[in-house]
Amino acid sequence: MQRLAAELGVPEPLRVHNGDMVQLYPGPAQVLETVPSGRLYLDGEIFTQSDALAVRERRKLSHNGVVFVSIPLDGANRLCGRIEVQMRGIPEHDGDMDLVNWALDAAERALPSSGKVTPARAEEEVGQFIRRELGQRWGKKPMVVVSFVHV
Known part of the structure; x- marks a missing residue:
């Protein structure tokens, strides 16, 4: 990844993971904090996690x-x-x-x-x-x- 970033001319490559909140501007890119992440489902008008009880029960049913x-x-x-x-x-x-x-x-x-x-x-x-x-x-x-x- 670092090599690809260098080939593309990215001045400050940063390795991030799912849930990392990144600040791109102002200043150098940096990970600010980790936030909840994962798959979300839209169930009617409600967003819910993919591992929510209702989703697991529906799958089982x-x-x-x-x-x-x-x-x-x-x-x-x-x-x-x-x-x-x-x-x-x-x-x-x-x-x-x-x-x-x-x-x-x-x-x-x-x-x-x-x-x-x-x-x-x-x-x-x-x-x-x-x-x-x-x-x-x-x-x-x-x-x-x-x-x-x-x-």
Whole structure:
């Protein structure tokens, strides 16, 4: 780089790195300070870093899909209705059992047999169970969002 600068007649070559703020005038060129740098994305009207949580989640969703599980509970945190499942971005193959029914069954099997549900624990267990089972069937682990409806 120094040789190229000399060949081009640059009087004061300066080696800089991404994020270096350079003063070119007045006086000799110099690095003033280092500032945040990196890739930025325009998300609607907002600039965000390429490693921002929202960008990482969108990338994961686009590759792995998402499963939404809604579990109805009564006042005593017992299952009191039909579990609802919705899937987005997950393919169905001919010959496979209906994946929504399969996920319903998987969610029910992941809940405690006593019927009393601890929401935080159930959220983790249902999510892990569905991710693991779909990972074995499909080769990808989707994001699983478990919510509880108190009836």
